[in-house]
Amino acid sequence: MLDGFQAITSDILDGGTHQNLDAYRNKFSPFSRINELQEYSKTNALLVDSFYGHIYDDWVIEAKGLYGITGQLPLHFLDDKANMGFLRIPFAQIPRICVCTRLQIEHFVAALKARFADYHILLRGQTKERVLPRDRATRERLYGDSGAIEPSLIASASRHGINVDMILPAWCGFLRFLLDVQASSRLDVRHVDEAREVGDLTERRCAHSGASVLALIT
Amino acid sequence: MKPTDFAHYLSAWIWPSAIAEAAKELHENPGSSAEPAKFFILSAVLESGYDAGFDCLANLYLQNFSIPNELLNIARLYQIPSAALDAVGKARFTGETIFAAQGSAPQGSGMAILEVRSTVLELTLLKAPLEALAELVAHLAIFWKQLAQTEGPKAVHHEHSAESPFLAWVDIQVARYYGFELIGRAGMTSDVFKIEYIDRFCNCHGPLPIDIEMLQNLRITAPLVWRERHPLSELYSKLYS
Numbered sequence: 001m002l003d004g005f006q007a008i009t010s011d012i013l014d015g016g017t018h019q020n021l022d023a024y025r026n027k028f029s030p031f032s033r034i035n036e037l038q039e040y041s042k043t044n045a046l047l048v049d050s051f052y053g054h055i056y057d058d059w060v061i062e063a064k065g066l067y068g069i070t071g072q073l074p075l076h077f078l079d080d081k082a083n084m085g086f087l088r089i090p091f092a093q094i095p096r097i098c099v100c101t102r103l104q105i106e107h108f109v110a111a112l113k114a115r116f117a118d119y120h121i122l123l124r125g126q127t128k129e130r131v132l133p134r135d136r137a138t139r140e141r142l143y144g145d146s147g148a149i150e151p152s153l154i155a156s157a158s159r160h161g162i163n164v165d166m167i168l169p170a171w172c173g174f175l176r177f178l179l180d181v182q183a184s185s186r187l188d189v190r191h192v193d194e195a196r197e198v199g200d201l202t203e204r205r206c207a208h209s210g211a212s213v214l215a216l217i218t
Numbered sequence: 219m220k221p222t223d224f225a226h227y228l229s230a231w232i233w234p235s236a237i238a239e240a241a242k243e244l245h246e247n248p249g250s251s252a253e254p255a256k257f258f259i260l261s262a263v264l265e266s267g268y269d270a271g272f273d274c275l276a277n278l279y280l281q282n283f284s285i286p287n288e289l290l291n292i293a294r295l296y297q298i299p300s301a302a303l304d305a306v307g308k309a310r311f312t313g314e315t316i317f318a319a320q321g322s323a324p325q326g327s328g329m330a331i332l333e334v335r336s337t338v339l340e341l342t343l344l345k346a347p348l349e350a351l352a353e354l355v356a357h358l359a360i361f362w363k364q365l366a367q368t369e370g371p372k373a374v375h376h377e378h379s380a381e382s383p384f385l386a387w388v389d390i391q392v393a394r395y396y397g398f399e400l401i402g403r404a405g406m407t408s409d410v411f412k413i414e415y416i417d418r419f420c421n422c423h424g425p426l427p428i429d430i431e432m433l434q435n436l437r438i439t440a441p442l443v444w445r446e447r448h449p450l451s452e453l454y455s456k457l458y459s
Contacts, residue, residue, distance in 0.1 A: 016376070016394075016402030018219075018386035023375040024423045025405040030413070030436040031420070037427045046405065055405040060426060068420070074441070076418050092418035116446075155381060164382040165223070168230040170288035177292050180235045 002061055003138040005047045013046075013055070021053045026060045029068030029091050033144075037063050051132055051150070052090055061141070067091055069144035077115055078108070088139075088148040096149075124153065219387045225282035227384040231350040232343055234289055237306055238296035240342045245302035251339040259348050262328035263356035267317025269331070270359035271395035275351060275388065276332060280311040285343065309340055358389050362396040376402040411436060415444040 001007075013021070025046075028034045037060065045058040060066070067090040079086075082095035099105050112121055129151070136146035157164055244251045259276075267273050290307045294300070313336025318329065331352065334341060365374065376393065378386045393401040411424030413436060422436050 010405070013405040014403055016390060016400060017404055018376065018378070018383055018390050018402055019404075020377060020386070021404035023404055023406055024412075025407050026426055027421045027423045028426075029420065030422050030433060030440055032433075034426070035428055035430040035433045053404075057426075074420070090419075091421040094418070158381050165227045165384045167288075168227055168384075169232075169286040170292070172230045173232075173234045173286075173289040173292040177234045177295060180233070 001047065002141060003135040004049060004051050004132065005056075005061065006050050008046050008048045008055070010044070010046055019053070021048060022055050025055045026057060027054055027091070028060070028063060028066050029073075031068045031072045031074075032063055032065040033069070034060075034063040034066065049090070051134075054090060064141065065144035067142045068093070070148055071145075078111070081108075085149070087151045088143050088145070089150065090142075094151070126153075130159070219383060221278055221282045222284075224384070224387070225279050225284065226286055228279050228347045228351060229283070229286050229289065231347040232285065232289055233346060234292040235296065236342050236346065237285060237289060237293035237303070238298050240309075240339050241293065241298045241302040241306045242296075243342075244305060244339060245299050251337065253338050254335065255338045255341050256333055256335040257341050257345055258330040259332040259334070259352045260328035261331045261352050261356050263359060264331050264352065265329075266320040267331040268319070269395075270355050270362075270392045272331065272352060272355045273315075273317045275355060275391060276317075276348060277315065279347065279351060280315065280334075280344070283309075283311045283344065285309060306339065306343075309343060311340055311344065312336060313340060354385075354388060355392055358392040359396070362393050362398065366396045366398070371397045372400055374398055374401065413440050413443050415440045417446060420444075 008021075012019075043058060046055060047058050047061060048055050056066075065072075067088070070086065070088060070093065073093050078097070079093075079095050081097050084096035084098050086093040086095055088094075097108065099108070109121060109123075112119075130153075132150040132152050134142075134150060139148040139150070140146040142148070152159070240251065261272075264270055264272055267276075285307050287307075290303060293306075294303055313334060316333040316335070318331050318333070332348070334344065334348065336344070374393075376386075376390060378389055380386045380389075390402050408424050411422055411428075411432065413422045414420070420440050422440075
């Protein structure tokens with residue numbers, strides 16, 4: 001089985017799932033060599049790319065460059081500025097542009113704002129570039145490129161396999177305890193109320209943002 | 219999602235100090251802890267206790283309510299007698315719920331959508347998580363209610379951005395209430411080839427295997443269906459038409 005793919009049963013597909021699985025099965029890039037798939041057998045076995053949620057009949061992932069062969073995808077805005085190749089994600093590529101100064105970043109942000117006037121541009125940083133842990137043979141199969149770089153942008157908590165929901169009571173309880181004690185020590189009822197408001201707000205944000213908030217705090 | 223997991227996650231909204239207060243009261247005045255009491259859950263968004271499926275979720279929580287051990291351990295830091303805390307830790311919901319029908323009279327900052335009757339002890343613990351649930355459901359209901367006016371029930375795919383299952387699961391329940399019964403379905407197949415080309419993302423699906431002529435045809439057709447942005451943009455995706 002390809003690295004990062006897992007077997008799933010079909011019963012969760014029709015009933016509706018909250019696991020962010022793809023609506024359609026066997027998505028492929030037109031810039032693949034899927035036409036070379038000739039012989040197949042319907043085993044009813046289903047595989048899901050656990051990193052992206054794409055679902056496939058098991059025989060379909062034999063296709064070369066299923067997610068689009070690197071170098072054959074159409075070019076888009078700023079692709080001509082790529083001076084470090086591209087990141088690869090299913091069905092698309094993202095230019096890697098090395099910049100040396102803040103001014104260069106501002107230049108690209110300005111270009112993006114001019115091109116996408118009604119978009120909100122968000123900048124996201126990482127202390128080091130993180131990639132999906134897929135073996136070369138799988139990347140060769142999916143992208144026709146064993147050296148393809150697949151970015152990993154998940155929050156730190158998720159990266160470490162922490163179940164945010166499960167630790168939410170402990171985390172929120174501890175936070176509320178600290179706020180409660182700190183406020184109580186001032187012996188001022190107003191501060192207790194303020195602390196409780198902060199506690200409520202933090203919990204809401206934690207619940208809505210999941211691991212992101214947790215990762216930022218820890 | 220298992221009902222006990224759902225209840226565990228929602229119990230994150232219980233204040234340790236509320237557990238400590240309940241235990242203290244139980245220790246000092248056990249009679250008053252067992253006295254009957256009631257409180258109301260208000261909402262300025264939900265039109266009744268049944269709106270957005272709030273009644274189902276609230277009942278699910280109450281039926282599976284228990285205090286997480288983690289919160290109980292934190293409550294011990296308030297230096298309450300252990301026996302009293304242990305007793306509070308065994309609390310389950312034993313009361314009753316009355317969900318308001320549509321058109322109930324407004325109270326204060328909203329309409330009372332739920333009246334909970336139980337003991338003082340239980341209500342001390344339950345008020346915060348039930349209020350949080352009402353707020354969360356109301357927040358999600360605003361989105362799905364609006365979407366139901368513009369999109370058919372089969373047109374939207376659930377593609378949430380939550381990194382944990384609790385919010386996504388509640389979201390699906392609310393979506394289903396507003397008519398999106400098939401929300402979250404996945405792995406569908408199609409008898410004809412369909413292309414989606416949005417921004418940089420270009421993909422197809424359809425009956426396989428495929429010959430080179432058809433594949434070439436898809437490559438040629440793809441730019442013709444290109445769009446800069448997804449119709450529902452970011453959080454949810456509209457299915458191929």
